[in-house]
Amino acid sequence: MSAQQLVGVIGRGVFPAGHLVISADDLGFTRGDGCFDATRVVTRAGGSSTVENLDAHFDRFDASIVGVGGDPINRDAWRETIDQALSQWTSPGEAVLKIMYSNGQETQTLGAGADRPTEVFTLTQMSAGNIADRAGVEVITLNRGMSSTAFADAPWLLGGVKSLAYAVNIAAKREAHRRGAGDVLFTSSDGYVLEAPTSALVALIDGVLVTTPIEGTGILNSITQRMVFAAAEAEGYTTDQLLMTPAQVIDGDGAWFLSSVRGVVPILSLDGTALPLHSDLTERLRRWARFTD
Amino acid sequence: MSAQQLVGVIGRGVFPAGHLVISADDLGFTRGDGCFDATRVVTRAGGSSTVENLDAHFDRFDASIVGVGGDPINRDAWRETIDQALSQWTSPGEAVLKIMYSNGQETQTLGAGADRPTEVFTLTQMSAGNIADRAGVEVITLNRGMSSTAFADAPWLLGGVKSLAYAVNIAAKREAHRRGAGDVLFTSSDGYVLEAPTSALVALIDGVLVTTPIEGTGILNSITQRMVFAAAEAEGYTTDQLLMTPAQVIDGDGAWFLSSVRGVVPILSLDGTALPLHSDLTERLRRWARFTD
Numbered sequence: 001m002s003a004q005q006l007v008g009v010i011g012r013g014v015f016p017a018g019h020l021v022i023s024a025d026d027l028g029f030t031r032g033d034g035c036f037d038a039t040r041v042v043t044r045a046g047g048s049s050t051v052e053n054l055d056a057h058f059d060r061f062d063a064s065i066v067g068v069g070g071d072p073i074n075r076d077a078w079r080e081t082i083d084q085a086l087s088q089w090t091s092p093g094e095a096v097l098k099i100m101y102s103n104g105q106e107t108q109t110l111g112a113g114a115d116r117p118t119e120v121f122t123l124t125q126m127s128a129g130n131i132a133d134r135a136g137v138e139v140i141t142l143n144r145g146m147s148s149t150a151f152a153d154a155p156w157l158l159g160g161v162k163s164l165a166y167a168v169n170i171a172a173k174r175e176a177h178r179r180g181a182g183d184v185l186f187t188s189s190d191g192y193v194l195e196a197p198t199s200a201l202v203a204l205i206d207g208v209l210v211t212t213p214i215e216g217t218g219i220l221n222s223i224t225q226r227m228v229f230a231a232a233e234a235e236g237y238t239t240d241q242l243l244m245t246p247a248q249v250i251d252g253d254g255a256w257f258l259s260s261v262r263g264v265v266p267i268l269s270l271d272g273t274a275l276p277l278h279s280d281l282t283e284r285l286r287r288w289a290r291f292t293d
Numbered sequence: 294m295s296a297q298q299l300v301g302v303i304g305r306g307v308f309p310a311g312h313l314v315i316s317a318d319d320l321g322f323t324r325g326d327g328c329f330d331a332t333r334v335v336t337r338a339g340g341s342s343t344v345e346n347l348d349a350h351f352d353r354f355d356a357s358i359v360g361v362g363g364d365p366i367n368r369d370a371w372r373e374t375i376d377q378a379l380s381q382w383t384s385p386g387e388a389v390l391k392i393m394y395s396n397g398q399e400t401q402t403l404g405a406g407a408d409r410p411t412e413v414f415t416l417t418q419m420s421a422g423n424i425a426d427r428a429g430v431e432v433i434t435l436n437r438g439m440s441s442t443a444f445a446d447a448p449w450l451l452g453g454v455k456s457l458a459y460a461v462n463i464a465a466k467r468e469a470h471r472r473g474a475g476d477v478l479f480t481s482s483d484g485y486v487l488e489a490p491t492s493a494l495v496a497l498i499d500g501v502l503v504t505t506p507i508e509g510t511g512i513l514n515s516i517t518q519r520m521v522f523a524a525a526e527a528e529g530y531t532t533d534q535l536l537m538t539p540a541q542v543i544d545g546d547g548a549w550f551l552s553s554v555r556g557v558v559p560i561l562s563l564d565g566t567a568l569p570l571h572s573d574l575t576e577r578l579r580r581w582a583r584f585t586d
Contacts, residue, residue, distance in 0.1 A: 005400055007317045017400065022315035022322055024300045024413045029315055030393065032325030032458040068460065069467050100323065107298055107310065107417055120317045124400055143443075145450050147482060150438035156465040157438050165458030166324040167361065171449040174362050189440060189482075
């Protein structure tokens with residue numbers, strides 16, 4: 001069966017696109033009080049599918065859930081409903097599995113979901129926009145308003161938590177589109193580059209593959225970046241974590257956004273200045289990220 | 294008919310508590326990409342209800358919606374569905390009307406909500422916690438991580454927008470409860486008091502009623518604070534907007550949290566230091582906020 005989207009409700013089953021599964025007082029909707037994670041699903045010609053790095057995404061999902069006050073998920077229950085969706089998902093190509101958790105209904109004593117968290121996922125055909133981005137994007141910097149040390153010892157700021165409260169990330173992308181760019185590189189109030197709204201930054205500077213440190217900056221712990229750095233190190237590359245200015249990125253030898261969904265996205269320009277394209281390394285990064293199929 | 298919660302879907306009608314009205318790919322759920330507003334509903338002995346300051350809340354709701362890229366609402370359509378809910382809501386007492394908007398389904402070409410925003414509300418009995426808070430709360434300061442000028446010229450940070458992405462506000466309240474306090478007063482990274490997660494701050498300092506300025510700080514434009522200041526000025530009080538430190542609040546002659554739902558909440562202590570209680574002024578603030586019934 002071919003479909004553009006399937007919706008899973010853990011423990012309840014799989015539903016068609018647009019099925020209403022969330023109440024109006026769900027804390028995920030009313031407050032963004034929850035979290036998510038997302039990864040790529042690859043479906044082969046015969047109709048069988050592989051979910052990429054599901055355990056690594058479950059690990060990060062659990063860490064996010066604990067960050068918003070919840071308990072780790074029952075992975076067997078999640079796998080069972082995901083498998084049920086995959087068995088109905090047979091069109092060859094790429095899709096996105098987005099797993100979502102919220103702290104349940106605000107008025108916990110009311111309704112069917114009382115005292116239970118909300119656990120749902122969507123399985124959606126990879127968008128044309130995500131595929132087009134792999135050729136490269138024009139990027140602008142936007143100030144995220146917080147210093148590169150703001151998140152140290154401030155767990156209530158939810159640094160590193162992939163929370164459902166992504167409105168600023170979406171508003172920043174909207175601002176980029178308004179300015180004719182394709183994506184955003186957030187900067188800290190003290191002038192360092194952080195991450196993109198839905199991707200990590202990797203740059204090649206003086207022969208070293210560098211990314212933003214997590215500690216203090218509140219950025220997400222990128223699964224794709226970690227996988228790429230591990231593979232790069234195994235092939236003799238040097239890697240590092242470094243607070244960089246936009247000028248350092250522009251003066252470097254190439255920069256990329258990495259994400260589990262979009263894969264490896266070369267940054268074509270930053271604030272209007274063209275960046276060096278390093279197509280050899282782009283191909284290597286894709287191989288290390290396992291995005292070559 | 295008595296009920297603890299009713300759910301309204303604009304243009305579709307009124308449903309019982311827990312009714313599922315939101316899809317799993319609704320941008321309000323997946324990203325917090327939407328906004329809300331909330332006000333008090335007072336139901337009299339005969340069963341008729343008054344929604345407090347609905348137009349002022351519609352005004353701020355529209356400003357929030359524009360802030361997240363949407364168009365102002367059709368107030369007649371909203372009023373019609375709200376009236377339908379009020380006609381079923383006859384138990385005397387207080388309730389909360391929470392109006393919510395999201396930018397619709399993420400996968401806009403799929404499902405029933407295609408190309409439409411999501412417009413829903415809940416009408417919920419006032420919680421015991423909100424009523425208890427009116428006797429006063431113990432408050433801790435928590436750093437919001439952003440300077441008091443961070444929001445100037447940075448609309449993508451959604452300053453003043455009452456967005457659905459309130460996860461940090463909820464996490465901060467969770468941190469307060471963990472520390473044995475009842476509420477939070479956010480501070481800026483440069484050391485000024487801002488607002489509470491769901492309330493504005495008003496303090497009496499040197500005989501002047503003061504609140505945090507909106508410009509640059511990103512705080513919400515409080516309807517209750519504006520109403521209170523207008524009434525106070527009419528009775529000869531002096532009011533001002535001022536960036537204050539926590540020490541200035543502690544050394545002042547009293548401080549309160551104001552909100553359309555909780556009304557006037559005296560701050561009993563700030564970071565463990567008792568604040569002066571000014572019960573005469575508390576009663577005046579309640580009258581000015583029209584919370585004396």
